[in-house]
Amino acid sequence: MILSRRIYDLDLPHRAVTVYAYLCDRADENAECFPSTLTISKDLSLGRRTVFRALKDLENNGLITRTRRRNPIGGWTSSLIRMEVDKNV
Numbered sequence: 001m002i003l004s005r006r007i008y009d010l011d012l013p014h015r016a017v018t019v020y021a022y023l024c025d026r027a028d029e030n031a032e033c034f035p036s037t038l039t040i041s042k043d044l045s046l047g048r049r050t051v052f053r054a055l056k057d058l059e060n061n062g063l064i065t066r067t068r069r070r071n072p073i074g075g076w077t078s079s080l081i082r083m084e085v086d087k088n089v
Contacts, residue, residue: 010061018044019054020063023081031085034069036078055081 007020022044026033037055041048058064066079 007063010063012057012061013054015046015050015054016057016061018046019051020058023058023064023083027081027083031083032080033083034078034080039078 007017012020019040022040023033023035026035035043037048037051040046040051044051046054055064055066059066063084065082065084067082068079069077071077
């Protein structure tokens with residue numbers, strides 16, 4: 001998925017830009033992915049709290065939406081992350 005240029009106009013912290021690039025790299029043809037915060041944390045060598053803050057930054061700026069998911073036995077699993085695609089790219 002192509003990185004939205006809008007990310008650079010929002011003056012977001014480096015953590016948010018890094019996580020956004022990671023999510024774009026993992027998004028499928030529907031602009032969706034579902035890595036856990038632990039996976040993102042390990043892959044980017046960031047603390048989990050830093051990843052949570054970055055996801056919140058991205059969500060607050062309209063770059064992603066997160067939907068909580070349940071596994072088949074009823075427990076929570078990683079959230080579905082949908083990238084808000086820039087139609088002008």
